[in-house]
Amino acid sequence: MLAILLFFSAVAFAQQPENKDTLVKVKSLDSLTFYTQLNQNVIRQLPSEHGTYIFSGKKTEVINLAHTAADIANKTGRQVFAKIPGVFVYDMDGSGNQINIAARGL
Template sequence: MNFRSLEKSVSTSDSNIVIELEKMTNLSEVVINAQRDKFSAVTKMKDIDETAIYAGKKSEVISLNKITANKATNNTRQVFAQIVGLTINESSDGGLQLSIGGRGLNPNRTSNFNTRQNSYDISADVLGYPESYYATPTEALDQIQIIRGAASLQYGTQFGGLVNFKIKSPAKKPLEIVTRNTLGSYGLYTNFTSLSGTKGKFSYYSFFNYKQGAASDRTLISTAGTFLQT
């Protein structure tokens, strides 16, 4: 006990046979955090958040820094894998359209969700085709908030509910540059570059996203956004 196993060939002609056993080292407990992060990646909205009341509403919050997903291609099935009741339509190889729906409604271009970015409507209409205007790159997101149930009392007519994409907060340092390049099959190439920082009471977060793929009819897309806070 407490020694490692040893296999050694010896000769019967040896007068002295010395066998030295190596003592085992007992390790402390091993905690695997990956599974814990997976379960904590989806949480609920607070009952009261600033001027909004979410008590009694079905809500989910996806923390993008905890999920295991292909963020470079906006892989919708991976991003929303833990959200129950969503219908996902995969029609874009490069993740140019998220195409999610709820309550059995048509997921084409997320047309039945009120879709927002930082609590502002992406499209001109409350309900419509927001992804015809813009689909927020997953790499630029900190959270995805999904509110269903009685959300219509707060946000107007929404049959599917509300999806709100929360952009990452600016870095605390004066300047931070993050760039990621992804290569994949079918000529996939993506570049995501963000520039952010905080100087006194002024903070900023800006990003540029470029995608290219040879196998899709949507071969090229580039998006850019800048968000300022004072």
């Protein structure tokens, strides 16, 4: 009986009273305005000619890896080539170390 009485008395005083003085330290700040420009062109075309190379008439694309959401640290080529139409990437061993890339002709 004494153990039950001690248990309920400990539960009754377990919570601390609310501290109301935290609202006194609130400080309002001025509003901020952010201006930004989102450029999601991860894939772009090569120029028609570059130096002595001629790329016109060919299907050439450049993938900017810095702007992709792919997990490049884990070597998953499927994520890198996912945005290129006509490219099929599949893993040979499941870990992404050995991949095969197939492209359909246009």
